[in-house]
Amino acid sequence: xxxxxxxxxxxxxxxxxxxxxxxxxxxxxxxxxxxxxxxxxxxxxxxxxxxxxxxxxxxxxxxxxxxxxxxxxxxxxxxxxxxxxxxxxxxxxxxxxxxxxxxxxxxxxxxxxxxxxxxxxxxxxxxxxxxxxxxxxxxxxxxxxxxxxxxxxxxxxxxxxxxxxxxxxxxxxxxxxxxxxxxxxxxxxxxxxxxxxxxxxxxxxxxxxxxxxxxxxxxxxxxxxxxxxxxxxxxxxxxxxxxxxxxxxxxxxxxxxxxxxxxxxxxxxxxxxxxxxxxxxxxxxxxxxxxxxxxxxxxxxxxxxxxxxxxxxxxxxxxxxxxxxxxxxxxxxxxxxxxxxxxxxxxxxxxxxxxxxxxxxxxxxxxxxxxxxxxxxxxxxxxxxxxxxxxxxxxxxxxxxxxxxxxxxxxxxxxxxxxxxxxxxxxxxxxxxxxxxxxxxxxxxxxxxxxxxxxxxxxxxxxxxxxxxxxxxxxxxxxxxxxxxxxxxxxxxxxxxxxxxxxxxxxxxxxxxxxxxxxxxxxxxxxxxxxxxxxxxxxxxxxxxxxxxxxxxxxxxxxxxxxxxxxxxxxxxxxxxxxxxxxxxxxx
Amino acid sequence: xxxxxxxxxxxxxxxxxxxxxxxxxxxxxxxxxxxxxxxxxxxxxxxxxxxxxxxxxxxxxxxxxxxxxxxxxxxxxxxxxxxxxxxxxxxxxxxxxxxxxxxxxxxxxxxxxxxxxxxxxxxxxxxxxxxxxxxxxxxxxxxxxxxxxxxxxxxxxxxxxxxxxxxxxxxxxxxxxxxxxxxxxxxxxxxxxxxxxxxxxxxxxxxxxxxxxxxxxxxxxxxxxxxxxxxxxxxxxxxxxxxxxxxxxxxxxxxxxxxxxxxxxxxxxxxxxxxxxxxxxxxxxxxxxxxxxxxxxxxxxxxxxxxxxxxxxxxxxxxxxxxxxxxxxxxxxxxxxxxxxxxxxx
Numbered sequence: 011x012x013x014x015x016x017x018x019x020x021x022x023x024x025x026x027x028x029x030x031x032x033x034x035x036x037x038x039x040x041x042x043x044x045x046x047x048x049x050x051x052x053x054x055x056x057x058x059x060x061x062x063x064x065x066x067x068x069x070x071x072x073x074x075x076x077x078x079x080x081x082x083x084x085x086x087x088x089x090x091x092x093x094x095x096x097x098x099x100x101x102x103x104x105x106x107x108x109x110x111x112x113x114x115x116x117x118x119x120x121x122x123x124x125x126x127x128x129x130x131x132x133x134x135x136x137x138x139x140x141x142x143x144x145x146x147x148x149x150x151x152x153x154x155x156x157x158x159x160x161x162x163x164x165x166x167x168x169x170x171x172x173x174x175x176x177x178x179x180x181x182x183x184x185x186x187x188x189x190x191x192x193x194x195x196x197x198x199x200x201x202x203x204x205x206x207x208x209x210x211x212x213x214x215x216x217x218x219x220x221x222x223x224x225x226x227x228x229x230x231x232x233x234x235x236x237x238x239x240x241x242x243x244x245x246x247x248x249x250x251x252x253x254x255x256x257x258x259x260x261x262x263x264x265x266x267x268x269x270x271x272x273x274x275x276x277x278x279x280x281x282x283x284x285x286x287x288x289x290x291x292x293x294x295x296x297x298x299x300x301x302x303x304x305x306x307x308x309x310x311x312x313x314x315x316x317x318x319x320x321x322x323x324x325x326x327x328x329x330x331x332x333x334x335x336x337x338x339x340x341x342x343x344x345x346x347x348x349x350x351x352x353x354x355x356x357x358x359x360x361x362x363x364x365x366x367x368x369x370x371x372x373x374x375x376x377x378x379x380x381x382x383x384x385x386x387x388x389x390x391x392x393x394x395x396x397x398x399x400x401x402x403x404x405x406x407x408x409x410x411x412x413x414x415x416x417x418x419x420x421x422x423x424x425x426x427x428x429x430x431x432x433x434x435x436x437x438x439x440x441x442x443x444x445x446x447x448x449x450x451x452x453x454x455x456x457x458x459x460x461x462x463x464x465x466x467x468x469x470x471x472x473x474x475x476x477x478x479x480x481x482x483x484x485x486x487x488x489x490x491x492x493x494x495x496x497x498x499x500x501x502x503x504x505x506x507x508x509x510x511x512x513x514x515x516x517x518x519x520x521x522x523x524x525x526x527x528x529x530x531x532x533x534x535x536x537x538x539x540x541x542x543x544x545x546x547x548x549x550x551x552x553x554x555x556x557x558x559x560x561x562x563x564x565x566x567x568x569x570x571x572x573x574x575x576x577x578x579x580x581x582x583x584x585x586x587x588x589x590x591x592x593x594x595x596x597x598x
Numbered sequence: 599x600x601x602x603x604x605x606x607x608x609x610x611x612x613x614x615x616x617x618x619x620x621x622x623x624x625x626x627x628x629x630x631x632x633x634x635x636x637x638x639x640x641x642x643x644x645x646x647x648x649x650x651x652x653x654x655x656x657x658x659x660x661x662x663x664x665x666x667x668x669x670x671x672x673x674x675x676x677x678x679x680x681x682x683x684x685x686x687x688x689x690x691x692x693x694x695x696x697x698x699x700x701x702x703x704x705x706x707x708x709x710x711x712x713x714x715x716x717x718x719x720x721x722x723x724x725x726x727x728x729x730x731x732x733x734x735x736x737x738x739x740x741x742x743x744x745x746x747x748x749x750x751x752x753x754x755x756x757x758x759x760x761x762x763x764x765x766x767x768x769x770x771x772x773x774x775x776x777x778x779x780x781x782x783x784x785x786x787x788x789x790x791x792x793x794x795x796x797x798x799x800x801x802x803x804x805x806x807x808x809x810x811x812x813x814x815x816x817x818x819x820x821x822x823x824x825x826x827x828x829x830x831x832x833x834x835x836x837x838x839x840x841x842x843x844x845x846x847x848x849x850x851x852x853x854x855x856x857x858x859x860x861x862x863x864x865x866x867x868x869x870x871x872x873x874x875x876x877x878x879x880x881x882x883x884x885x886x887x888x889x890x891x892x893x894x895x896x897x898x899x900x901x902x903x904x905x906x907x908x909x910x911x912x913x914x915x916x917x918x919x920x921x922x923x924x925x926x927x928x929x930x931x932x933x934x935x936x937x938x939x940x941x942x943x944x
Contacts, residue, residue: 130923137916301761
């Protein structure tokens with residue numbers, strides 16, 4: 011039995027034991043509160059730790075869940091099992107609107123918007139007559155199932171913690187899937203993710219909605235456990251406290267949620283007794299300690315408390331179960347000699363500066379085209395124009411006869427152009443295999459729901475099979491389970507190439523793949539490029555390293571000051587006095 | 599609503615707006631130079647107002663003890679860091695004393711001055727000095743060693759600092775609220791418009807401060823250094839501008855602006871230990887209207903926030919906060935349409 015299974019079994023039996031043994035009621039109540047908050051914090055882990063976004067509005071979403079259920083059960087007599095879904099629906103709606111407004115801008119607008127919105131919501135709850143103003147709504151019914159009261163004790167405890175463990179399990183499943191890898195790519199910035207064909211805005215809104223929905227369920231539990239609601243637990247300060255719990259527990263770890271909430275609640279209990287006694291007057295002085303702890307945690311243990319446990323856990327390599335997986339369908343490839351990419355009079359102006367001045371070139375199937383030029387010649391800009399990172403000022407780019415000038419990066423990826431990055435962009439805390447599987451994102455279609463329920467395993471196996479094939483193709487077959495962050499520069503570049511190949515491209519764009527490589531690594535890279543070419547792939551290579559370019563390319567375009575200087579075979583370029591002048595200067 | 603009510607509301611809104619403008623400017627300034635979204639800006643407002651209130655009663659304000667405490671911690675941190683780098687006890691001691699000098703001097707002066715019951719202006723000046731000292735200390739203790747962290751981490755640190763400063767506010771000032779006497783209790787009427795001396799002072803002081811800030815950034819070397827840091831941290835560092843000094847200086851300015859805002863707002867409303875949060879956040883809404891980048895737009899936004907708040911409190915008094923804070927959503931929506939794509943922010 012694997013360690014993970016033993017862990018789960020221990021947890022589930024612990025749950026049963028606590029419910030059956032004569033644990034004092036006080037602790038059952040405590041554990042109920044911990045469970046309820048853990049659900050909300052679990053959402054923040056996904057949003058903040060995994061997705062790199064954050065929100066101060068978690069408490070507000072808990073509030074929406076709680077108030078919706080309280081109001082509808084008390085005033086409309088609806089069943090709590092129905093209001094749960096109404097609450098989640100309402101929360102989702104709010105999250106979609108907030109996310110859609112703010113997530114298209116830089117990351118810090120979401121926390122700012124949720125801060126303001128959370129305050130607004132708090133004052134709304136506190137001032138609306140219908141919601142009982144600051145007194146809130148009393149007399150909320152408890153939960154019952156087929157006439158069986160769940161109460162506020164052990165049965166409720168079992169249900170709450172079953173939900174928490176289920177939530178945790180689903181979260182672990184979600185993160186270990188096609189969708190999960192896409193979510194984890196969000197943190198590295200949108201450019202890499204978009205070039206893998208990931209619609210980053212959709213995924214950002216998605217995780218914000220999931221985290222809000224978890225908060226809403228937490229609120230629903232709270233309302234029916236407490237049997238009353240009032241605005242104070244849903245204030246912005248509580249929202250900040252949720253964030254504190256997540257950071258303390260370990261914002262990048264799913265288990266950090268339960269860890270953080272448990273520690274915080276236990277600490278808060280002690281502090282609420284201890285501090286007033288120490289200071290002499292009552293008041294919520296524990297916020298001082300929480301604040302100090304928050305700053306210290308970020309400084310000295312940014313991965314939280316769970317990280318210490320996580321380091322101790324063994325990290326078994328992913329079980330290879332994909333040998334017999336169905337191969338992924340491949341796109342039709344251009345026949346040798348067919349025109350693949352054509353840049354026609356492409357031009358880019360930044361204000362008054364013409365970075366790329368009406369450049370023309372084309373790449374044919376099975377050809378490696380080099381794009382070289384001194385620093386500032388406009389190579390990278392040209393690269394960005396083709397990959398859709400920048401918009402053209404004028405001109406056209408066609409790919410296999412189709413105009414792709416106006417397409418976004420991810421739509422260009424969809425048509426079969428893959429790229430690598432000048433500065434390697436990968437997810438350091440994922441394995442090489444998982445990083446490469448990210449490249450096959452567009453070749454799968456399973457969503458978040460099937461990931462949480464593990465209905466995506468067949469597709470996952472196909473994706474991993476493809477990732478392994480591509481890694482072997484570039485000669486990295488023995489580093490599958492290495493963490494990407496531990497790789498040297500050479501293997502990192504190869505990883506990017508394997509990831510790009512996973513998209514089954516018809517054209518590969520390489521942005522300075524030899525930058526920062528040692529001699530041996532460059533040789534390995536050159537071998538890989540030659541091999542890819544022999545397999546019929548077309549490649550556009552932007553590179554500084556003359557040696558490499560001369561070795562592997564069929565044709566070369568030389569750029570200088572944004573214009574095309576010359577185009578020709580490596581021999582012609584080598585012999586050209588104009589190129590020599592551009593690189594070395596002219597004699598006077 | 600007739601003209602006279604409207605004029606009262608307008609004046610009221612603009613006076614509060616002037617204060618939000620100051621806070622908004624401070625927020626934009628801190629974000630530009632340090633990338634810190636400085637949530638605790640409002641705490642400086644509270645500290646300013648309450649320090650003056652306690653000085654008024656002839657007692658030594660709790661801020662002094664807090665100041666000495668923070669200065670002690672910062673001095674320890676500084677000494678330790680110097681010792682680690684130079685392995686010299688003498689250098690470490692000097693570094694520690696350098697941090698202590700100002701706060702201790704201010705502390706001694708205050709402890710001497712508090713029972714003397716000097717005039718309101720002297721006490722106000724003293725309060726500003728005390729609170730301004732907090733800025734660099736807060737930067738030193740909370741942000742300095744994390745200066746290269748992501749905006750997200752810095753933001754979370756900010757809420758931590760907010761928690762700490764609010765909690766300490768409760769500890770040192772107590773839960774009771776104070777209302778300061780006005781600096782000038784004259785009243786004027788210009789036709790139908792009534793103006794209080796305090797409103798005039800707020801308007802003039804805000805204007806003066808904004809002009810002074812402008813002069814500071816345009817004409818002084820330190821101001822230019824801060825602008826350079828805001829444009830490009832690394833570039834500024836290569837030019838010999840220490841990002842630590844820039845950060846401390848910026849927070850000193852933020853604290854100064856906060857303290858002054860506290861003095862200005864003190865006579866118009868009762869200030870509690872936690873009042874600063876909401877006041878600061880309104881400055882924040884203004885800063886967001888300016889995209890955390892534009893000073894003039896933030897200032898105009900602040901006036902708008904003030905006016906909307908004033909009219910909001912007339913039409914739906916209990917919902918005025920709701921109205922003000924919901925305002926941020928359409929603003930962000932509009933910005934997201936105009937700002938276009940976001941970029942590789944890390």
